[in-house]
Amino acid sequence: xxxxxxxxxxxxxxxxxxxxxxxxxxxxxxxxxxxxxxxxxxxxxxxxxxxxxxxxxxxxxxxxxxxxxxxxxxxxxxxxxxxxxx
Ligand code: HEM
Numbered sequence: 001x002x003x004x005x006x007x008x009x010x011x012x013x014x015x016x017x018x019x020x021x022x023x024x025x026x027x028x029x030x031x032x033x034x035x036x037x038x039x040x041x042x043x044x045x046x047x048x049x050x051x052x053x054x055x056x057x058x059x060x061x062x063x064x065x066x067x068x069x070x071x072x073x074x075x076x077x078x079x080x081x082x083x084x085x086x
Pocket of ligand 1: 014015016018025026029030040041044045048060
């Protein structure tokens with residue numbers, strides 16, 4: 001499912017809502033942008049992705065994964081981890 005799908009509760013309407021997204025998925029799709037496999041936003045997303053090093057991709061992927069979904073807003077990563085919900 002595309003993250004800007006109109007039916008998705010995570011939509012921002014323009015660009016994808018990434019909070020709580022799996023790091024492995026973010027890493028994968030950023031590499032796809034870098035390699036030119038995704039073409040639907042060549043002027044913005046491809047340009048941004050090509051500027052990122054492997055280390056920077058790992059950092060943003062880890063950041064978004066731990067940042068949680070809107071449903072979990074206000075609750076800390078530690079709390080979620082203690083409940084086994086991440
Ligand atoms: C470091 C900065 C950024 C990161 C880490 C990032 C990350 C991502 C990721 C992971 C996706 C794939 C989402 C998916 O497949 O569900 C994506 C798609 C996209 N991003 Fe970014 N992005 C960044 C900056 C930007 C900027 C500056 C813009 C626009 C000004 C932008 C616009 C978009 C658009 C339009 C898509 C395509 C949405 C779709 O195909 O459904 N991004 N981005």
